[in-house]
Amino acid sequence: MTPKIYVPIDAAALSVGAGAVAAAIEAEALRRGSACTLVRNGSRGLFWLEPLVEIETPGGRVAYGPVAAADVPSLFEAGFLGGGGHRLRLGPTEEIPYLKAQQRLTFARCGITDPLSLEDYAASDGWRGLDRALALAPRRIVETIIESGLRGRGGAGFPTGIKWRTVLDAAAEQKYIVCNADEGDSGTFADRMLMEGDPFVLIEGMIIAGLAVGASRGFIYIRSEYPHAFRTFGRAIALAEAAGYLGASVAGSGRAFRLEARLGAGAYICGEETSLLESLEGRRGQIRPKPPLPAIAGLFGRPTVVNNVVSLASVPVILDQGAAFYRDFGLGRSRGTLPFQLAGNVKRGGLVETAFGLTLGQLIERFGGGTASGRPVRAVQVGGPLGAYFPPALLDTPLDYEAFAARRGMLGHGGVVVFDDTVDLARQARFAMEFCAIESCGKCTPCRIGSTRGVEVIDRIIAGTERGKNLGLLDDLCQLMLDGSLCALGGLTPFPVLSALEHFPEDFDQPAAPARAAE
Amino acid sequence: MESVSPWDPAEAREIVDRLKHLPGATLPILHALQDHFGYVDREAGAILAKALNLSAAEIHGVISFYHDFRRLPPGRRVIKLCRAEACQAMGARALEAHVQRRLGVGFGETTADRRFTLEPVYCLGNCALSPAVMIDGDLHGRVDPARFDALVEAPP
Helix, strand or coil: CCCECCCCCCCHHCCCCCHHHHHHHHHHHHHHHHCEEEECCCCCCHHHHHEEEEECCCEEEEEEECCHHHHHHHHHCCCHHHCCCHHHHHHHHHHEEEHHHHCCCCCCCCCCCCCCCHHHHHCCCHHHHHHHHHHHHHHHHHHHHHHCEEECCCCCCCEEECCCCCHHHHHCCCCCCEEEEECCCCCCHHHHHHHCCCHHHHHHHHHHHHHHHCEEEEEEECCCCCCCHHHHHHHHHHHHHCCCCCEHHHHHHCEEEEEEEEECCCCCHCCCCHHHHHHCCCCCCCCCCCCCCCCCCCHHCCCEEEHHHHHHHHHHHHHHCCCHHHHHHCCEEEEEEEEEEECCCCCCCEEEEEEEEECCCCCCHHHHCCCCCCEEEEEEEECHHCCEEEEEHHHCEECHHHHHCCCCCCCCCCCCCCECCCCCCCHHHHHHHHHHHHHHHCHHHHHHHHHHHHHHHHHHHCCCHHHHHHHHHHHHHHHHHHHHHCCCCHHHCCCHHHHHHHHHHHHHHHCCHHHHHHC | CCCCCCHHHHHHHHHHHHHHHCCCCHHHHHHHEEEECCCCCCHHHHHHHHHHCHHHHHHHHHHHHHHCCCCCCCCCCCEEEEEEHHCCCCCHHHHHHHHHHHCCCCCCCCCCCCCCEEEECCCCCCHHCCCCEEEEEEEEECCCCCHHHHHHHCCC
């Protein structure tokens, strides 16, 4: 058997040299006359080990990493094609503790298969959820999703099955499935990894959603910051069409589902579902007041399911293994698994798919291994730029939607950004307001004007100008934005600001910078 | 930027005509124009408005809403520097200062020799390997000032 070598083609792996490593392996194999097959897989999500090279051996896959192109000759010398010893050898991939401790349901295939191989997909339980769905009445598919307890993984956590039922019950000639792949939250990359590492599972989930609610057309809106994912996903759609999974008759069932990928244009607000729909329709991405819900009047005014990438990609395993299988993971009202993303100043950054219930501190210590800088953790922002900053005292918060909400935080899309003790929370609070000002769609005044005033007020606090008065004003402004904004951007920007004020008041009470004090 | 063409209204009309049948065609057309010419020329607004039966104001509103669409030709290489939180946690603010000093431009500006355009970006999805930078669509991770200098000195 020709040895099989896996080198990821995920954008993050490429960002640290996976392309050069693949080229070096091909060149070295040629030079030595060693026969081997190079497979470009997705990433396992162990990013501190990227580029992570794997070799298929009779005893399973063996990992080496992080590999630089310059290491390749010595790897051949050490006999890595047979799993030989080398200082970069990590042992059997599945035994790496970071991976072994995970419960990978949605990301079961990511990093293992060639993302664009239909053979690989079918050979690793692909299309089984679709097969089940094709044998079920639409209402039964919807009930299965409701029973699974799946909640929207984009951030809001709304029960996916309930949304589907609303669309199923809405009578219309044309309905739509829209996949929200506008993953704009800093600290998140699960959607990107999945689109690049296992695109067919998302296509399968979208087809099942279409069958469930009676929608024959789907759109996926991918942010333009992800050109690599957009290209990979476009190829996957073409392959699925050619194989008869997409088009006039899904897998020969006589039921149609067509799918089209659209590119965003660099607007964070388009991750909000109604802005996304406006953008898909060709307009400015300004939010629409709700009601009507998109489930009743969504894309082009028709009933529309808008779901996140991870929500839709979790559908096939639920149909395949059953609602109870999925529901048995997790706790309370947070069922199943969530792919957490460890990012920022962390030693072992990556994707950790696990059942709800671990604490934030366990995630950072056990998986993340502490900070990359080696300094103490001072703040953790969970849930993207609109998520609260938690101090070390709150690291005992369990990772579930309700526990975070109870501490005025949010789990959001599962992004966890770690900061060491060099962070200045007054500056982070200022950035939260600045970001909101840059990205506000302009539809409502609290967000459009409030964010700009927020930057100004925080600047005055930092400069030491009438601090007491300005802190009161900032609190008042935050309350107004919370209560008066139309959507989550203006409505949640106060969370990082207020949490910074609450947990790190000392950062707002520093001596004024000399330049400003002299003014 | 990989080989872009100088502005040509006839070519622009061809691109618009090829895509105008799409539902919600505005963004796909604007992306296609920018891919082809490197930016969206002032004249493109009128062409789009006519083809899509929309007002010039509506088209202008769309072009100006989205951060991606440039109204002026960019430099030969486009550098997008991530300014978001995960990159901040790993020194993106210092990198930002270095990049602006090194290139001698601020965000949204092009160097005098037209070699580089610098643009801010809020998350490239490389948050476990921050700070992140994208150059002509290629993602780079763990970028410190020295690595940044090596990247911009390397031939495209």
